[in-house]
Amino acid sequence: MITISSLSKQFVSGRGHVAALSDISFSVEHGRGVILAGRSGSGKTTLLNCIGTLETPDSGSIICNGTDICGLNARQRALFRRREVSFVFQSGNLLPWLTVAENLQLPLELNAITGADQLYRIEELLDTFGLAGYEKAMPAELSGGEAQRIAFARAIAHTPSILLADEPTASLDSDNGRQLIELMFSLCHTKGMCLLIATHDQELLGMAETVIALKDGKLLPPAPAPIG
Amino acid sequence: MRFAFILKIATLILLRSWRTTAVLSFMVITAVAALVFLSALAVGTNDAMIRNSTGLFSGHISGSGISEDEAARLQVAGVEQVLLRRQQPVILSSSSSLEAVSLLGIDPLQEQTATAFWKKTVQGRYPATGSQEIYLSQESAKRLKLQVGDNVTLRTHQSVALKQLTVSGIYKTGISQLDQGLAFCPATALPPGGQELSVALFLSAEAPIDEVLSTLRTRLPTASFTPWMEFMPDLKQLIDLDYICMAIVIVLVFAIVSVGISCTFLIFTLKNLREHGIMKAMGFMAGDTALLLVSQVSLLTVFAATVGTLLGMLTVAIFAQVGIDIGAFTSHNQYFSVSGMLYPRLTRLALFTPPLVAMVFGLAAAIWPIVTIIRKNPADILRSV
Numbered sequence: 192m193i194t195i196s197s198l199s200k201q202f203v204s205g206r207g208h209v210a211a212l213s214d215i216s217f218s219v220e221h222g223r224g225v226i227l228a229g230r231s232g233s234g235k236t237t238l239l240n241c242i243g244t245l246e247t248p249d250s251g252s253i254i255c256n257g258t259d260i261c262g263l264n265a266r267q268r269a270l271f272r273r274r275e276v277s278f279v280f281q282s283g284n285l286l287p288w289l290t291v292a293e294n295l296q297l298p299l300e301l302n303a304i305t306g307a308d309q310l311y312r313i314e315e316l317l318d319t320f321g322l323a324g325y326e327k328a329m330p331a332e333l334s335g336g337e338a339q340r341i342a343f344a345r346a347i348a349h350t351p352s353i354l355l356a357d358e359p360t361a362s363l364d365s366d367n368g369r370q371l372i373e374l375m376f377s378l379c380h381t382k383g384m385c386l387l388i389a390t391h392d393q394e395l396l397g398m399a400e401t402v403i404a405l406k407d408g409k410l411l412p413p414a415p416a417p418i419g
Numbered sequence: 420m421r422f423a424f425i426l427k428i429a430t431l432i433l434l435r436s437w438r439t440t441a442v443l444s445f446m447v448i449t450a451v452a453a454l455v456f457l458s459a460l461a462v463g464t465n466d467a468m469i470r471n472s473t474g475l476f477s478g479h480i481s482g483s484g485i486s487e488d489e490a491a492r493l494q495v496a497g498v499e500q501v502l503l504r505r506q507q508p509v510i511l512s513s514s515s516s517l518e519a520v521s522l523l524g525i526d527p528l529q530e531q532t533a534t535a536f537w538k539k540t541v542q543g544r545y546p547a548t549g550s551q552e553i554y555l556s557q558e559s560a561k562r563l564k565l566q567v568g569d570n571v572t573l574r575t576h577q578s579v580a581l582k583q584l585t586v587s588g589i590y591k592t593g594i595s596q597l598d599q600g601l602a603f604c605p606a607t608a609l610p611p612g613g614q615e616l617s618v619a620l621f622l623s624a625e626a627p628i629d630e631v632l633s634t635l636r637t638r639l640p641t642a643s644f645t646p647w648m649e650f651m652p653d654l655k656q657l658i659d660l661d662y663i664c665m666a667i668v669i670v671l672v673f674a675i676v677s678v679g680i681s682c683t684f685l686i687f688t689l690k691n692l693r694e695h696g697i698m699k700a701m702g703f704m705a706g707d708t709a710l711l712l713v714s715q716v717s718l719l720t721v722f723a724a725t726v727g728t729l730l731g732m733l734t735v736a737i738f739a740q741v742g743i744d745i746g747a748f749t750s751h752n753q754y755f756s757v758s759g760m761l762y763p764r765l766t767r768l769a770l771f772t773p774p775l776v777a778m779v780f781g782l783a784a785a786i787w788p789i790v791t792i793i794r795k796n797p798a799d800i801l802r803s804v
């Protein structure tokens with residue numbers, strides 16, 4: 192479970208002080224998928240980066256599985272990213288000099304999952320994602336949809352507790368995008384992961400159990416929950 | 420993370436970005452090959468100077484205070500040839516003049532195989548074995564107004580005539596110690612009288628002169644031996660200077676090459692900046708990133724230094740066969756008095772210094788890219804690239 196309270200983050204840039212996030216509070220339970228909606232510049236990436244410890248907030252707290260990750264040092268943050276959290280970015284997720292199988296191997300190696308266990312997991316992942324036979328393919332040889340699916344597979348290979356997807360469908364056509372989001376929701380549900388997907392695509396909003404809307408770094412009041 | 424896996428990624432990055440790898444390797448290969456060759460050339464130049472200087476007359480070690488029957492014991496390991504020379508001070512007199520010289524009684528055949536002195540003949544020829552002939556320097560011949568075929572009378576310092584010898588040849592070496600106050604004749608042609616025995620020892624090219632010396636000194640404790648470094652200190656200094664210059668060149672070349680590697684490697688890693696950001700987001704720690712980059716540079720330099728060394732060895736082997744003629748630049752140089760041919764030779768130092776320096780500088784070249792990548796915030800990387 193992720194509990195975010197009074198999270199704020201400012202950037203100093205050519206435009207002066209920009210409040211990327213101001214006083215954000217919400218929580219996500221395991222097995223739940225949340226869509227972070229909002230226009231470009233609304234603070235979605237900053238929020239995901241704070242949860243993923245790539246960015247440190249100015250104030251507020253983020254409690255993940257009982258620890259406030261805002262208080263971790265650099266080494267602890269790296270370990271947190273290694274074990275607990277995975278990212279899927281808009282594009283260019285895969286390391287171009289590694290084959291599909293080697294890319295999948297990376298998070299497993301980082302988490303000391305080796306040997307037969309590793310091989311089994313890679314095979315299982317490729318099966319689940321309908322990409323059996325792609326082991327030796329290089330990322331450059333994949334289509335955009337395939338590459339994003341592999342990136343997603345890599346993100347969940349070591350079963351982290353949190354998956355953060357920043358505009359994962361932005362470089363895909365709408366069919367492929369929908370398929371990917373559906374796959375993400377269903378797998379997170381079965382694996383009990385917290386899933387946060389940031390998107391500016393209005394079409395995808397209907398697919399989520401929960402939508403959190405951001406505007407200029409502030410949380411918009413939730414839309415009334417459908418009855419039933 | 421397992422080191423083996425980092426090494427695997429490093430290898431794959433190098434192999435699958437082979438164009439960049441080739442460019443980076445090319446720099447190191449060329450530098451190492453060139454420096455192996457240059458080092459071998461420096462050794463070869465020093466060899467040539469020693470060979471020329473000792474091979475003309477003196478040998479590598481000169482000995483005195485040795486009796487005739489002790490001479491056989493000078494044949495120790497590393498000694499190729501032992502020349503016995505009997506020295507007798509005499510006055511040479513012709514019809515027009517007198518000249519005091521040290522007359523050296525030699526074995527003409529042995530001298531001609533071990534030394535290049537006979538090549539310095541400007542007129543006539545070297546004295547023949549068993550003959551009553553004398554071999555004069557051009558300066559002495561001029562002062563005595565003698566030609567080849569003329570007779571010269573040998574006198575004691577009290578002007579007592581001892582015997583007559585015929586001038587067989589006239590030489591000129593260009594080295595004043597040899598061109599003044601010396602004359603040669605077969606040992607059998609020496610007049611009776613007080614002779615002093617001296618020996619010249621010629622060593623093989625790789626013989627360790629210090630070891631040979633200490634063997635000789637323990638074998639013949641009463642004799643005195645002097646290595647060429649002591650009777651030719653100028654040459655010794657010149658050779659030391661040569662090595663210092665070589666060391667400076669090696670360091671300078673690699674300083675330049677390493678700046679090149681560093682810049683290229685930085686561009687290479689910055690080109691992969693996004694990938695480094697992704698890896699950081701996946702939980703790569705500073706140490707992992709550093710290890711990955713160090714592995715890349717190490718693999719690259721080990722490979723390139725090996726290829727470069729082999730290439731250098733090949734070049735040295737070729738030129739060691741054909742030789743390099745620098746005679747046009749050395750004809751008036753006393754250190755090249757016999758021949759201007761250089762034969763590059765690999766010593767352990769000449770062979771291993773360039774690749775070792777390449778590795779050290781290669782690692783130094785990795786520091787800048789490593790620090791740059793480690794200090795970058797992954798969020799900034801992923802946002803901007």
Ligand SMILES: Nc1ncnc2c1ncn2[C@@H]1O[C@H](COP(=O)(O)OP(=O)(O)O)[C@@H](O)[C@H]1O
Nearest residue numbers: 202203204209211230231232233234235236237
């Ligand atoms: N590193 C940064 N430096 C300066 N401004 C930043 C930085 N990161 C984000 N911002 C600003 O913060 C705001 C939120 O950005 P972001 O989180 O990327 O929004 P989104 O992902 O919703 O498009 C924007 O106005 C952006 O310009």
Ligand SMILES: [Mg+2]
Nearest residue numbers: 232235236357
């Ligand atoms: Mg964004």
